[in-house]
Amino acid sequence: MNTLIFLIPIALLLGALGLAAFLWSMKSGQYDDLEGAAWRILDDGDDKPEQD
Amino acid sequence: MSCCAAGTESAAELEALKSEGPSAEEIWLSSRPLGDGMRQVDLIVPGVHCGACIALLERELPRTPGVDHARVNLSTRRVSVVFENKAGAGSAAPISGSHAETVLTALAEKFKALGYPAHLPGGGEEGADPAFRELLKALAVAGFASMNVMLLSVSVWSGADDTTRDLFHWISALIAAPALAYSGRIFFRSAWDALSHGHANMDVPISLGVILAYAMSLYETITHGEHAYFDASVTLLFFLLAGRTLDHMMREKARSAVRNLVRLSPRGAMVIRDDGSRDYLALDEIEPGMRLAIAPGDRIPVDGRVVSGRSDMDFAVVNGESAPLPVETGSLTPAGTLNLTGSLVLEATKSARNSFLAEMVSMMEAAESGRAGYRRIADRASAIYAPVVHLLALGTFAGWMMATGDWRMAMMTAVAVLIITCPCALGLAVPVVQVVAAGRLFENGIMVKDGSAMERLAQTDHVVFDKTGTLTRGRPQLVNAAAVAPENLAIAARIARASRHPLSQALASHDTAGELMPDFDIIETPGEGVEAISPEGEVYRLGRAMFALDGHNQGLDQAADASQVILSKNGVFMDVFLFSDQLRRGAIQAVARLAALGLDAEILSGDREAPVRALAGELGLASYVAGVRPRGKVDRLKALAEAGGKPLMVGDGLNDAPALSAAHVSMAPASAADVGRMAADFVFLHDSLEAVPLAIEVSRKAGSLIRQNFALAILYNCIAVPAAVLGHATPLIAALAMSSSSVIVVLNSLRLRRKTRIEHFARGAVSRITPALPGEARAESSLRTSA
Numbered sequence: 001m002n003t004l005i006f007l008i009p010i011a012l013l014l015g016a017l018g019l020a021a022f023l024w025s026m027k028s029g030q031y032d033d034l035e036g037a038a039w040r041i042l043d044d045g046d047d048k049p050e051q052d
Numbered sequence: 053m054s055c056c057a058a059g060t061e062s063a064a065e066l067e068a069l070k071s072e073g074p075s076a077e078e079i080w081l082s083s084r085p086l087g088d089g090m091r092q093v094d095l096i097v098p099g100v101h102c103g104a105c106i107a108l109l110e111r112e113l114p115r116t117p118g119v120d121h122a123r124v125n126l127s128t129r130r131v132s133v134v135f136e137n138k139a140g141a142g143s144a145a146p147i148s149g150s151h152a153e154t155v156l157t158a159l160a161e162k163f164k165a166l167g168y169p170a171h172l173p174g175g176g177e178e179g180a181d182p183a184f185r186e187l188l189k190a191l192a193v194a195g196f197a198s199m200n201v202m203l204l205s206v207s208v209w210s211g212a213d214d215t216t217r218d219l220f221h222w223i224s225a226l227i228a229a230p231a232l233a234y235s236g237r238i239f240f241r242s243a244w245d246a247l248s249h250g251h252a253n254m255d256v257p258i259s260l261g262v263i264l265a266y267a268m269s270l271y272e273t274i275t276h277g278e279h280a281y282f283d284a285s286v287t288l289l290f291f292l293l294a295g296r297t298l299d300h301m302m303r304e305k306a307r308s309a310v311r312n313l314v315r316l317s318p319r320g321a322m323v324i325r326d327d328g329s330r331d332y333l334a335l336d337e338i339e340p341g342m343r344l345a346i347a348p349g350d351r352i353p354v355d356g357r358v359v360s361g362r363s364d365m366d367f368a369v370v371n372g373e374s375a376p377l378p379v380e381t382g383s384l385t386p387a388g389t390l391n392l393t394g395s396l397v398l399e400a401t402k403s404a405r406n407s408f409l410a411e412m413v414s415m416m417e418a419a420e421s422g423r424a425g426y427r428r429i430a431d432r433a434s435a436i437y438a439p440v441v442h443l444l445a446l447g448t449f450a451g452w453m454m455a456t457g458d459w460r461m462a463m464m465t466a467v468a469v470l471i472i473t474c475p476c477a478l479g480l481a482v483p484v485v486q487v488v489a490a491g492r493l494f495e496n497g498i499m500v501k502d503g504s505a506m507e508r509l510a511q512t513d514h515v516v517f518d519k520t521g522t523l524t525r526g527r528p529q530l531v532n533a534a535a536v537a538p539e540n541l542a543i544a545a546r547i548a549r550a551s552r553h554p555l556s557q558a559l560a561s562h563d564t565a566g567e568l569m570p571d572f573d574i575i576e577t578p579g580e581g582v583e584a585i586s587p588e589g590e591v592y593r594l595g596r597a598m599f600a601l602d603g604h605n606q607g608l609d610q611a612a613d614a615s616q617v618i619l620s621k622n623g624v625f626m627d628v629f630l631f632s633d634q635l636r637r638g639a640i641q642a643v644a645r646l647a648a649l650g651l652d653a654e655i656l657s658g659d660r661e662a663p664v665r666a667l668a669g670e671l672g673l674a675s676y677v678a679g680v681r682p683r684g685k686v687d688r689l690k691a692l693a694e695a696g697g698k699p700l701m702v703g704d705g706l707n708d709a710p711a712l713s714a715a716h717v718s719m720a721p722a723s724a725a726d727v728g729r730m731a732a733d734f735v736f737l738h739d740s741l742e743a744v745p746l747a748i749e750v751s752r753k754a755g756s757l758i759r760q761n762f763a764l765a766i767l768y769n770c771i772a773v774p775a776a777v778l779g780h781a782t783p784l785i786a787a788l789a790m791s792s793s794s795v796i797v798v799l800n801s802l803r804l805r806r807k808t809r810i811e812h813f814a815r816g817a818v819s820r821i822t823p824a825l826p827g828e829a830r831a832e833s834s835l836r837t838s839a
Contacts, residue, residue, distance in 0.1 A: 004216075008223060012200060019196040023189060031188075036126030039103030 076156035077332040081320060082172050083135075090120060091137045091152070094130050095170040097163070101126070109168065116162045118155030131170065133159065187297045190235040194290040197231030198283070205283040205787070214276065221273040224282035228266060235289050236262055238296070254434035254479065257441045258292060261285075261470035268467045271460075279464065284471045284787050291794050292479045299483035321346070321353040324397065335404045346396040351388060355407045356398035358383045363394030364553055376554060378580075388706060393553055393576060428504045429758060430482045437478065445469045448777050461779075468781040472772045477793040481761035484801040489754035492804060497738035498747050505733035508717040509748055510755035511698050515646055516689065516711075518703035519657035519664055522721065523639050523671065523741070526704065528558045528631040540627040544619045547584045547594045550574045555617050555631055556582070556594075581617070593620045601625060635670070636721075638740030643671045645745035651700075656685050658707055685711035702744055704728050719744060750804075757804055761797045768793040 025031070083093035100109065106124045109131060113122035120134040137152045163170040204220040212220060236259070243255035262285045269280035320334040324343045338344070338354055346352060348363065364376040367389050376392050379385065385398060386408035445466045452462035490500045500506060520526050533541065541562055548556035572592075573585040581595010593600040600620040619626045646653050655676035657664045664678040677688065685703075689711055692699045701708070701715035705728055712718035712731035720732035721739075729735050736743035772789045775781055781789075 004219075008204075011203075012223075012227070015196055015200055019192060022192050026185065026188065026192075033125040033127045036106060036124060039106055039126060042103050043107050 076153050076160055077320060077322075078172060079156045079160065080152065081334055085137070086134065089137050090134050092132055092134045093172075094132050095163075095172060097124075097129055097131050097168045097170045099168040100124055100129050100131070105168070108166065112166055113159070113162060116155065116158045118152075119159060135159065184297075184300055187238065187293065187300055190238055191290070191293040191297050193231050194235040194286060194293050197227050197235075198286040198290045200227050201283045201286050202787075205280075208280075217278075218273065218276055221269070221280045221282070224280065225266075225270055225273055228282040228286050231286055232262060232266055232289065235286075235293060239289075239292070254430070254438060257438050257470065257473075258288070258479075260442070261467070262288060264467050265471055268463060272464075279782060281467065281471060281786070284790065287787060288471065288790065291791075295480040295483045298487045301487070338400055338404060340400050340402055342400045344398045344400060346391050346398055348391055348393055348395060350391050352385045352391065352398070354387050354400045354404050355402040356385050356387075356400045358385060359397045359399050361394055361396040363396050364392045366390040366392055366554075393551065428482070429507055429762075430478075433478060433762060441470065441473045444473065444773065444777070451777075452779070465776070465779045465781075468779075468786055469773065469776045472776040472781055472786050472789055473769055477765040477768060477797045478762070480794050480797050481765055481801075482758055484798050485754050485757045485761065485804060488801055488804045489750055493734075493747060493750055496743065496746055497736055498743050499735045499737065501733050501735075505717055506751040506754055507758075508698070509700065509734070509751040512700040512717055512748065513651060514692055514697045514699045515651050515653040515744070516656050516692070516699050516701050516703075516715065517653065518701075518705065518708050518711075519655055519659055519667060520633065521704035522702055522708075523636055523655065523667060524633040525636050526633065528555055529634050530558055530562060530629055531632050532628075532630045533562060536627045536629060540619055541629075543592060544594055544617075544627070544629060547572070547574065547582050547592060547619075550584075551576055551582050558631055559594075559617065559629060591622050593623070594618070635667075636739065636741050638742035640671060642741040642744050643673065645742070646748075649745060649748060651748070656680055656688055656711070658682075658705075682707045682710050686714045689714045700744075700748075702741075703732075719747065753804060757801060761800055764796055764800060765793060768796075 030037075079093050079095075083091045085091050097109070100106065106126060109124050110122055113119055113131070113133060118136045120136060122131055122133045124131050135152070135155050160170075201224045204224050208217050208220050239255045239258045239262070242253065243259040246253040246256060265281040265285040269282050269285070271277070272280050320332055321338060322345045323331050323333050323338065324345055325331065330345065335353055343359060344353065344356065352365075358379055358381050360381060362378065362380040365379050365385065366376050367386075379396070384401075385391075385396075387402075387404070388408060448469045449462045449466035452465050453459060456462065486500075486506055489506060493500055517523050545559050545562045548559035551557075551560075572587075575583045575585075577583065577595070577599065580599035581593060584592045584594070586592065594617060597616075597618050600618040600623075602623045616631065617629045619629070643653055652675075653673055655664055655668050655671075655673060657676070657678055658680055659678060661678040664676050668674070668676040677684075680688065685701075685708065689699055689701060693716065698716040701712050701718040702720070703709075703712055703718070704721050708720075709728050709731040712720060712728060717734075718732045719734040719736065720728045722729070722735055722737045734743075734747055736747070768789070772781070772793075776786070
């Protein structure tokens with residue numbers, strides 16, 4: 001019973017952290033272009049030969 | 053040139069794509085100031101579909117002087133470009149010779165040079181989707197709350213003693229309260245709206261169940277009771293929000309893709325003032341009587357009359373035919389028609405509000421409101437379900453009150469009934485099936501606008517086809533290439549490269565050398581043809597018989613059925629080239645499969661009688677109507693509907709748009725005019741007309757799965773409700789029953805994936821154009837979108 005006093009708030013806090021992270025990432029537009037994000041990670045931005 | 057386009061579009065098609073695009077003035081009118089002398093414009097670029105496209109555009113566009121940066125959004129196929137606005141900062145006046153104009157002209161050129169046709173978004177479709185974000189946030193909160201509350205509830209069920217149980221109930225109450233307030237408001241708002249208008253919808257029992265369950269549980273917690281329903285109320289919200297989010301996602305995704313293709317009416321026009329000065333005015337500012345300068349390749353902004361100049365015009369907007377017609381001084385030009393070959397000066401006869409396009413729009417709106425009477429299966433189900441659930445709960449309460457006189461006990465049982473019957477499975481039954489079916493169709497290159505379209509398509513019993521652009525490809529093709537002398541064809545094809553006339557472009561695609569004859573002097577006479585003078589002084593003419601043969605047409609113009617072009621040298625006949633339209637791929641198979649599905653089919657065309665009859669004969673269709681105007685098509689569909697039919701309209705042109713709206717359900721190819729695509733419920737991206745029977749089959753299967761899901765939900769209720777009414781439903785049982793019914797419904801819906809995988813069309817169509825990779829198939833679909 002005593003451990004619960006610590007464990008329950010910790011569990012809730014971690015869950016709330018995850019929720020906050022999700023809401024923040026959505027607000028900052030990170031879900032606006034999921035398809036583009038999948039492609040962008042493949043582009044390492046180094047100097048490629050010019051293509052035409 | 054776009055990276056993945058090679059080999060999938062013919063050179064002529066790419067050429068046609070490149071010729072379209074917004075002008076500097078149009079970009080200016082739709083850009084918005086960001087402050088600091090910068091402006092931003094959002095452009096729709098349907099050709100963007102992979103990482104290489106993103107990298108290319110984001111690297112190349114900022115190289116245009118004055119452009120600060122560009123950002124591609126692949127999901128919405130948009131590019132935001134931020135550019136400098138040094139000269140015109142702070143002024144809303146149209147640009148004239150400013151820095152911004154040169155920047156925008158260079159930008160428009162850059163898009164064309166890169167091979168990505170860019171378009172301005174149509175009106176009223178800006179920005180992200182706030183409703184979807186709200187649903188997603190509500191879903192996240194409900195998910196968080198239900199996980200935690202369920203965790204605590206499981207501890208209680210597994211036998212927590214009194215103090216612990218009360219503690220856990222209190223914590224659950226504290227978690228559930230804000231979650232219900234936040235996530236539940238979507239349902240509460242809708243339920244309140246319905247109630248205040250005097251009727252009940254599906255959201256009323258949901259809201260009532262959730263609120264009553266919470267209130268009852270809180271009371272139980274305060275009085276140290278044994279049972280609490282906090283878990284049930286938040287889990288219920290979570291499942292229902294999942295269904296609602298899926299439903300919304302499916303509709304919005306396809307709809308935005310369709311919307312993104314909209315581009316028809318120009319944003320404005322170049323007005324010639326009385327003193328000869330020229331101004332680019334927005335469409336709303338154009339008044340009747342103003343004179344407008346129309347360049348070749350421009351769309352006519354408002355209805356007008358030609359004051360000077362002559363040209364060929366594409367009247368497909370009015371009659372659906374791609375063959376251009378000559379116009380000269382005095383000719384009337386409806387808004388939306390396309391000027392092909394010569395410069396014109398028009399006198400506007402109507403303002404934009406009253407133009408031909410506006411009339412089409414009002415016809416479509418009238419037709420749309422007629423169709424709005426259609427009620428979705430889910431709505432009809434909820435109309436029956438909601439009152440039954442309420443009566444049942446009320447009856448339970450009354451029964452237990454009378455039997456035991458214990459209001460607390462009676463209330464608990466009634467709440468259990470409300471929760472256990474809550475339309476969780478019903479809420480998921482329709483959207484899950486429709487999302488799976490829409491995904492299935494999307495993989496086969498068919499976009500669905502919303503779920504009710506699939507329900508309507510499953511009911512259809514009669515198919516009406518437009519001719520040009522739907523059953524046929526809508527592009528003239530040279531049919532007698534084998535019969536003409538190769539050297540004549542080579543000369544004609546090279547001369548034809550200089551012209552934008554559709555017949556010339558069809559001819560030019562037979563050019564093997566790939567370059568203009570450098571030393572030929574080429575003059576195009578709008579409405580007549582092209583004259584080419586060789587260095588030796590030989591005069592070649594390509595065009596109408598009257599033009600090519602100096603008036604001695606030798607009866608050649610009478611060969612009316614096929615379009616023809618004559619090549620002459622110094623006025624002497626050399627060869628005649630015949631053109632006709634080709635059947636769209638899969639047209640014959642599609643008509644045969646529709647007959648096998650038990651559907652009638654007919655042709656409704658704006659074209660002349662003879663070609664329509666010939667086509668009907670070729671496809672084996674007994675009934676056809678030729679020479680129909682847009683209003684005539686609407687009337688025909690209304691007549692079919694009045695006779696009790698549910699017609700499916702398949703059409704492509706702007707002239708079909710009112711008919712597409714008026715039909716019970718409608719389909720358009722991606723090559724259709726933008727308004728046609730807007731009006732249609734389904735848009736197919738692949739070339740083949742076999743998409744039509746495929747969509748009908750998938751919709752019918754989806755319909756039967758939805759009915760199965762309803763049957764499952766009803767069966768579940770038949771078992772669960774008596775248990776709840778008799779007071780045997782503990783929170784554990786209610787939670788289990790509710791979740792399992794939802795899971796069963798989802799699993800049943802997923803069967804649609806497996807069932808339709810064996811479609812021969814699906815395999816054929818995708819493998820024909822693309823390698824096996826699924827990513828490539830998607831890329832292909834998006835590319836076809838731009839065609």
